[in-house]
Structures are given as structure tokens and as C-alpha cells.
Amino acid sequence: MINSNSLINKKEQRFRSLVSLTIVIIYLLILAGGIVRGTGSGMGCPDWPRCFGRWVPPTEISQLPANYQEIYGAKLKGEVLFNPVKTWIEYANRLLGVLSGFLVFATLLASLYYLHIDRIIVWGSLMAFLLIGLNGWLGSRVVATELAQYVITLHLLLAILLVFTLLFVWVRSSSSKWRVESEKTSTLRLLLAIALLLTLAQIVLGAQVRDVLDSVVKRIGYGERDSWISQLDWRFYVHRSFSLAIFAFHISIIYQLRKLNKRGQLVKLTNILIGFIVAEIGTGVIMAYLGVPAFAQPIHLVLAILIIGLQFSISLLLTPKLIATGSVNQATRLIKA
Incomplete structure (x- = not known):
């Protein structure tokens, strides 16, 4: 019985740790988005998903075609010369977006442990996966619309909704640790x-x-x-x-x-x-x-x-009805064990 309970606790702890890491990375992604906006690097990569037609962005102007201004000029927002700093700021933001996508997918896979214990955790993890996919697509629309304000605002609101969803999953999976x-x-x-x-x-x-x-x-x-x-x-x-x-x-x-x-x-x-x-x-x-x-x-x-x-x-x-099920099921499992 001790070994069984210990195994259950380790699996749940790993899941909570994964969700915690995912939330931290999402916040870092939001920070990176703020840096992109604050430095005017939104069009540092004028195309998507590649950057200046490359999977690894250029670091100097010699790596670009001679007529790059003619090719990308309409989207460079007045940048007369290639700016590698802005390009790599935008590309780092994209890389963080990819990393967060993998972590949310890993969270979804890990949540399958709760399939017969607390399905709401699984549904919440699935919702987070769908939201980050939708927001990734919306990120491409930010580039395609050349930084249209309504798209940027919607991109931010979806990021907030994603944070809410992951926080819900984390709180519900660890509700036994909280008492009101x-x-x-x-x-x-x-x-x-x-x-x-x-x-x-x-x-x-x-x-x-x-x-x-x-x-x-x-x-x-x-x-x-x-x-x-x-x-x-x-x-x-x-x-x-x-x-x-x-x-x-x-x-x-x-x-x-x-x-x-x-x-x-x-x-x-x-x-x-x-x-x-x-x-x-x-x-x-x-x-x-x-x-x-x-x-x-x-x-x-x-x-x-x-x-x-x-x-x-x-x-x-402060709303136990939303998070109590996980605790009740956890207690039931321990009693049965």
C-alpha cells in the first residue's frame, strides 16, 4: 500500500511540476512578446514561419539577397537596412512559442494519467493545447496583417485565456494542498x-x-x-x-x-x-x-x-466546487488503496 501511494504521489507531483514549468515558459513567452513590441521588432522577421526565407535567420546583411529590400521592403516597416538585433529578438520569441507548444502537448499527454480519476484535468489540458495552437496561428496573422492592432490585442487575450486554463489545471491537480x-x-x-x-x-x-x-x-x-x-x-x-x-x-x-x-x-x-x-x-x-x-x-x-x-x-x-473533485477522488483512491 505504501509503495502504491508513493507511486501515485510521484506521478501527480511530476504532472504538477510539468504544468508549473509550462506556466513559467508561457509567462516568459509573454515577456518576449513585450520585448518584441517595446523594441519595435514585430517585423524583424517579415515572413512566417521562416525568417527572410530561412529556418535559421541571417546575422549579417551579406547573407541576404542583394534585392532583399525589394522583396521584403513593404513589410519592414521603414527599416532601410537589415537589423539583426530586431530579427533575432523576433525569432527568439518564435522559438519560445515552439517550446511552449511542446510543453503544453507534454502536459496533455501527462494528463492522461487522470483519465479515470478526474477527467476535468484532461479536458483542461486539451483546452490548453487547442488554445496554444490557435494562438500560434494567430501569431502568424500578426505578421501577415503587418502588426494590425486588433490581431495583436486578440493574440494577447488568447495568451491570458491560456494562462487561466493552465492555472485551473494546476490548482485542481493540487487542490488537496489548499484549504479555505x-x-x-x-x-x-x-x-x-x-x-x-x-x-x-x-x-x-x-x-x-x-x-x-x-x-x-x-x-x-x-x-x-x-x-x-x-x-x-x-x-x-x-x-x-x-x-x-x-x-x-x-x-x-x-x-x-x-x-x-x-x-x-x-x-x-x-x-x-x-x-x-x-x-x-x-x-x-x-x-x-x-x-x-x-x-x-x-x-x-x-x-x-x-x-x-x-x-x-x-x-x-475560493470556489471549492470548481476544484474539490480532484481532492475527493484523491482521498477515495487512498482509502481504497
Whole structure:
């Protein structure tokens, strides 16, 4: 019996570790996407899935045909000369996308262990696999449409949905490790649902601000970086002010959590959430007052996805009906063993 239970625990631990690694890589992929956007490398590879017609991108202009500007000029977004840095930034983003695809597929295969234990975990893993395939295709449309804003925003939203799906699988497969002592969580769940929707709206608005910023950069150039912010429209000011409202809203959430459990795991998660929000506001201030430095933009994006991911995870932990089945089945298996 001991050996049987130990084998079960090892298989489940390996699955959770694989899902955790996959989530980390997805976040790195989002970070890479932010770097691509922040450095203007979106068309660093003007074709897809190859890059300048090659599986391994060129590192110098001599590796390109003499008339490469004529071939790819319409898609190079004003780049007069070949820029290997932008090309490899975009290509590294693609490689991370391929790696994440393999990991999500591995997660799906590993989830088959739960086929007769908790099929929802298998369905969740299958959903993640379908989502990353769809988002990979959408990435090709980003190139094909030459960075159309609506495609980029949809690409980001699908990435968030993928993160949600993987977080659900991870939380459900490890639900026995989490405990919520009080059942009086309806108000808190409502607050978290509102916070999640507000944060999602803030992310979409931020994507629109980024699009306006791209237009400003295209019009006045990189040499006028200090004047970029003053050229933005009302969406930037709404986006900036809205962050303070979201921060205040989360203070009320942590107050409600402390009423439920003053020292529980959920309170620790919410404290981390507040820390991320403070850091998110900090990177926003850096961009607004220090000429939108390129390093701050991807960090700002990843923090936003970390925030919404934590909100979603806490909401799951406060909704036992969504995650309890895995724990019940696990207990049943141990009893039968």
C-alpha cells in the first residue's frame, strides 16, 4: 500500500511540476512578446514561419539577397537596412512559442494519467493545447496583417485565456494542498470577479495606448522620446488614473480576506498580488516620466498578466466546487488503496 501511494504521489507531483514549468515558459513567452513590441521588432522577421526565407535567420546583411529590400521592403516597416538585433529578438520569441507548444502537448499527454480519476484535468489540458495552437496561428496573422492592432490585442487575450486554463489545471491537480477555512466567501468572490474584469479592461486599454504610442513614434521618431507621452490622447490618462482605482479596490479585497483568515495562504497570495500592483504602478510611472524606456514596457506587461493570473487563482481557491473533485477522488483512491 505504501509503495502504491508513493507511486501515485510521484506521478501527480511530476504532472504538477510539468504544468508549473509550462506556466513559467508561457509567462516568459509573454515577456518576449513585450520585448518584441517595446523594441519595435514585430517585423524583424517579415515572413512566417521562416525568417527572410530561412529556418535559421541571417546575422549579417551579406547573407541576404542583394534585392532583399525589394522583396521584403513593404513589410519592414521603414527599416532601410537589415537589423539583426530586431530579427533575432523576433525569432527568439518564435522559438519560445515552439517550446511552449511542446510543453503544453507534454502536459496533455501527462494528463492522461487522470483519465479515470478526474477527467476535468484532461479536458483542461486539451483546452490548453487547442488554445496554444490557435494562438500560434494567430501569431502568424500578426505578421501577415503587418502588426494590425486588433490581431495583436486578440493574440494577447488568447495568451491570458491560456494562462487561466493552465492555472485551473494546476490548482485542481493540487487542490488537496489548499484549504479555505471559512465558507463565507461570496462577497470576496464578487470583489475578485469585479477586480478581474477591471484588470482585463485595463490590459486592453493599455494595448490601445501602446498602439497610439506606436503611431507617435512613427510620426516623430525615436529621437524625441521625451515628448512621446505628451503626444498621447485621453486613453493614456484614463489608463494611468485607473491603476490607482484598481489598487484601492484590492485594498478592500485584502481587508475581506483578513476577516476570513488572518494568516492563511490566501492572505499571503493577496499580499503578493498587492506587491505586483505596486510594481505595476511603478513601471507605469517610470514610462510616463522617464521617456518610456524600452526595458520597462515588457515588465509592465508581464506584471499585468501576473496580477490577473493571481486574481484568477485566488478566485478558484475560493470556489471549492470548481476544484474539490480532484481532492475527493484523491482521498477515495487512498482509502481504497
